[in-house]
Amino acid sequence: MHGIPTLYIGVAAPLVEISRIWMTGLPEGGHKAMKDFPRREINAYRFKWLDDDRSVLTFHTGVRVPEARVQEVIEKWSGEQPACISTSHVEPVESIDHRRVVAELRATLQEQPVRIMTRVGLTLQQLQRDLSQHHPELVLLNAHGTPDGCLMFEDGRSGGEIVSGERLFPLLEPRPQVLFLAACHSGGVIRRAKETAEWDDGAIVYINTETSVKVTACAAFASMFYPALLQGHCVDEAFAVAQQFVANDPVMGDFSVVGESLAPSKKFCLADHGRQTSLAVPDFKAVDETDHASSEPPYPNQLRRTSERIVGRRREMQQIINAILPLPAGITAPGGQRRVVCLTKEGGIGKTTIALEIVDWIRERHLFPGGLFELSCESIRSEQELLSRLLSLFGLPRDEHRGDLLALLAEVIRHALPAGQPALLMLDNLDDLFGRQADVALHQRATEILERMLTTSGSLRMLVTCRWPLGLSDHEYQMEIPPMQEEEARDVFLSHLESPQHRVEVQETWAQPDSPIRHLIRMSGYHPQSLRLLARQMGRKGITLTHLRDEAHRDLLAFLQEPLAHDNDQDRLKKVEVSYELSYRHLSDAGKRLFARLSRLPGGVWCGEEIDDWLDWHDLLGKGWRHILEAELDYFALVHYDGNGGSGVFAMLPPMLEFARRKYDEQDDSEWDATWVDFWCQHVSGWNDLISGRVPDSWDIPDEQRGIVGLQMQLQATTCFEQTQDNWLTLFDYLVKADGSLATSLLLDMVSFARLSGQLMLLRDLSQMAVDKLRKSDTETDLAPCLVTLGNMLRELGAREEARESFREALEIYRRLAHTHPAAYDAAVAGTLNNLGTVLFDLGARDEARESFRKALEIYRRLAEAHPAAYDAAVAGTLNNLGNVLRELGAREEARESYGEALEIYRRLAHIHPAAYDSAVATTLNNLGNVLRELGAREEARESFREALDS
Ligand SMILES: Nc1ncnc2c1ncn2[C@@H]1O[C@H](COP(=O)(O)OP(=O)(O)OP(=O)(O)O)[C@@H](O)[C@H]1O
Numbered sequence: 001m002h003g004i005p006t007l008y009i010g011v012a013a014p015l016v017e018i019s020r021i022w023m024t025g026l027p028e029g030g031h032k033a034m035k036d037f038p039r040r041e042i043n044a045y046r047f048k049w050l051d052d053d054r055s056v057l058t059f060h061t062g063v064r065v066p067e068a069r070v071q072e073v074i075e076k077w078s079g080e081q082p083a084c085i086s087t088s089h090v091e092p093v094e095s096i097d098h099r100r101v102v103a104e105l106r107a108t109l110q111e112q113p114v115r116i117m118t119r120v121g122l123t124l125q126q127l128q129r130d131l132s133q134h135h136p137e138l139v140l141l142n143a144h145g146t147p148d149g150c151l152m153f154e155d156g157r158s159g160g161e162i163v164s165g166e167r168l169f170p171l172l173e174p175r176p177q178v179l180f181l182a183a184c185h186s187g188g189v190i191r192r193a194k195e196t197a198e199w200d201d202g203a204i205v206y207i208n209t210e211t212s213v214k215v216t217a218c219a220a221f222a223s224m225f226y227p228a229l230l231q232g233h234c235v236d237e238a239f240a241v242a243q244q245f246v247a248n249d250p251v252m253g254d255f256s257v258v259g260e261s262l263a264p265s266k267k268f269c270l271a272d273h274g275r276q277t278s279l280a281v282p283d284f285k286a287v288d289e290t291d292h293a294s295s296e297p298p299y300p301n302q303l304r305r306t307s308e309r310i311v312g313r314r315r316e317m318q319q320i321i322n323a324i325l326p327l328p329a330g331i332t333a334p335g336g337q338r339r340v341v342c343l344t345k346e347g348g349i350g351k352t353t354i355a356l357e358i359v360d361w362i363r364e365r366h367l368f369p370g371g372l373f374e375l376s377c378e379s380i381r382s383e384q385e386l387l388s389r390l391l392s393l394f395g396l397p398r399d400e401h402r403g404d405l406l407a408l409l410a411e412v413i414r415h416a417l418p419a420g421q422p423a424l425l426m427l428d429n430l431d432d433l434f435g436r437q438a439d440v441a442l443h444q445r446a447t448e449i450l451e452r453m454l455t456t457s458g459s460l461r462m463l464v465t466c467r468w469p470l471g472l473s474d475h476e477y478q479m480e481i482p483p484m485q486e487e488e489a490r491d492v493f494l495s496h497l498e499s500p501q502h503r504v505e506v507q508e509t510w511a512q513p514d515s516p517i518r519h520l521i522r523m524s525g526y527h528p529q530s531l532r533l534l535a536r537q538m539g540r541k542g543i544t545l546t547h548l549r550d551e552a553h554r555d556l557l558a559f560l561q562e563p564l565a566h567d568n569d570q571d572r573l574k575k576v577e578v579s580y581e582l583s584y585r586h587l588s589d590a591g592k593r594l595f596a597r598l599s600r601l602p603g604g605v606w607c608g609e610e611i612d613d614w615l616d617w618h619d620l621l622g623k624g625w626r627h628i629l630e631a632e633l634d635y636f637a638l639v640h641y642d643g644n645g646g647s648g649v650f651a652m653l654p655p656m657l658e659f660a661r662r663k664y665d666e667q668d669d670s671e672w673d674a675t676w677v678d679f680w681c682q683h684v685s686g687w688n689d690l691i692s693g694r695v696p697d698s699w700d701i702p703d704e705q706r707g708i709v710g711l712q713m714q715l716q717a718t719t720c721f722e723q724t725q726d727n728w729l730t731l732f733d734y735l736v737k738a739d740g741s742l743a744t745s746l747l748l749d750m751v752s753f754a755r756l757s758g759q760l761m762l763l764r765d766l767s768q769m770a771v772d773k774l775r776k777s778d779t780e781t782d783l784a785p786c787l788v789t790l791g792n793m794l795r796e797l798g799a800r801e802e803a804r805e806s807f808r809e810a811l812e813i814y815r816r817l818a819h820t821h822p823a824a825y826d827a828a829v830a831g832t833l834n835n836l837g838t839v840l841f842d843l844g845a846r847d848e849a850r851e852s853f854r855k856a857l858e859i860y861r862r863l864a865e866a867h868p869a870a871y872d873a874a875v876a877g878t879l880n881n882l883g884n885v886l887r888e889l890g891a892r893e894e895a896r897e898s899y900g901e902a903l904e905i906y907r908r909l910a911h912i913h914p915a916a917y918d919s920a921v922a923t924t925l926n927n928l929g930n931v932l933r934e935l936g937a938r939e940e941a942r943e944s945f946r947e948a949l950d951s
């Protein structure tokens, strides 16, 4: 039985080609001398005659070939020194859409007896290494070719490296049995390789020298060619069927061409030698695919990508990648390499789009084996939150975020990032922490965090987007994202046009310098987001390019004297603003109103079948909200929809949100403001009830189902909280300034969720904010509960002494209030005593803790007598705490009593509300077991532990 053949797919897809362009005259022998042109010595390519009588020649060389060498070699040939016209000519390289080609091929060959290896980002050396390591029988090279016999490989840093046929072929060792050069003009490569490409023991498929070939044709050809080979046909036969297959294709078949053009199927050629080669194929199928990159680097939390494809930006991407990749060993940058690349400039210019595309590009090439990490920093409002999010990103569970978080982060990074293995952290949207409006102290502390990370790990690099430079002087390489190039801008516009007629019109009139499309593109400021808005305006009924051009021109005249003139930064920003206004102006009144109101919902509108039952958006946004969102706001690209399956979110990009906020401020919508406050307060409060897991007594549910129903309620509430977090936090920010009482009740409704989702840090910040604000007012009734919440968060985060102070301050207030209104505040006094007891216990002040619990218990017992349903749980909780302190104090009998009584109550409650109290029963049983063991009652102790495990 034979081994399974390997198909090696090498993809070279550089972003740009960087070359030197040279000019030289012909030597004495005239054109005959061209035969001896020293191409090989200087890797020359892309020859062109500059004049009609063909006496002046231009050609390119790679930038790695030293100028002096070119001068020397050419002078020897022509007798005169060549002139260097450009020392670094940058030409974007067209995408070859390899992701789809590879995916399609993998799907076709899924059931075939073949092992597939993909190498994206092929360099010449990598190819050589892969051939010698893996000995693939089938090699498919997917790359660009030049008409004069070269292939474009990658240079390892996103640039292209031109390799001529005579350099390539001798390196193809050991030889594959079948080589497919899927590159335009690849016949030229073979011609240049001469006898080194005459293989008797292997076949070569290539593309006709004179033509280019479409990626889709290559994919179709391969999808027929390889299965035929794997079924045992010789290359000659497999080639013929694959060619027929392309010829019969309904889109690119032989009937698709007009005039003299060569049909796609005829572009495929088979070298004369080795045509009878056939593969030794095993007689079994379906092999596990193995990829050479079996150990994928860590990539924990990917940010969401849009489905739209990025257009252009290859020059910028190349520069950024070049700056962010570690330098090769032995090469140093003067002054050291900067490890943070910060993409700056105004909103909507494409920073996030570029950054995400770069991460994808890097991931395909396995360039950061230490891992890729992405974090959106859009809603981060404090350095503690930033730290906490980073800790989670690097793998530390939230309930372990306590103590000195900065030191903890350093430790976690040391552990998560192996030394010497480059890792990349992408931080999107740092505007709120580092931007112009950010608080100076916050900016400074955020700077410290990034600097500490960089000094902790020498192999960590960061790719950051922020409208302004971060100011990390020693580490930062700042890169301003420029407006798009004119042709790229046109392509973005085209990519957002819906109507085929409009697309044809753009393409047909582009060449005319004064066409409406040229004007429109100029008036967009070459800003991608504006281009998208303008293109979407073409969806209006009856609109033409001329009409839209005139509208934009008229609007711009209010700000600019000459809208079509070349612009500076200021002018460009005005153009962007006008494109927003233009879209807004054409909304219906209801659309305008909804658009402005959405500025109060930075977390977007989360919707879907089930979700619409949980969140009654029509109460907030009015009855026809969904239709307006889809038919107007999404249609004109003012919002976008991110979703999969039946659920998703309608949201706005940051600059649009700012624009909507301005519109909201211009409208007087105070009545709706009240609806908005009410909407979130009610929902959050309702979810907080659900999260307790207490199924209301009034619900008619059989006992055995109460547990599962309670758990479902908790799950639903957690999801609702999570999905709308940015929205209710926005309300909280508003209420802290506007209404202390409502802010307090909203805060209290967040506590359970914050605990459950491990967001203690966030809740500590929010309660601190509320406390600071309320201390300045005279509303002690609101201040006290916020102090208690703050105390709880501080305690859970390990700041015990601060927590004790918070509880003491709250207790003082509650005692004062209870003095005059005992009925209203006794419970609060008891609750605070209980909390204070817990922190005193943590601090080792056991006697004081016991006193605190006893006092609390006394009050709760009294209250429970009158209202058992309301206070039984509190009595049990306090008994449990008291038991703990008694046990520590050596009063074991008393402790047992305490636990025993608590258990009895919890059992009763768990019978009615299992989801809410089952865990309390288990904890108390455990405590009881411990004290029974200490008392020597082994059998009883064992019974207690067993029951704890079962419950
Ligand atoms: N190269 C591109 N090709 C196609 N669309 C683009 C390109 N660049 C940006 N866009 C579109 O423009 C819009 C804004 O881009 P993006 O969100 O990347 O901007 P940004 O600079 O990150 O803005 P902000 O500062 O607000 O975060 C997006 O809708 C995106 O789809």
Ligand SMILES: [Mg+2]
Pocket (backbone or CB within 6 Å): 351, 352, 353, 428, 429, 465
């Ligand atoms: Mg962005």
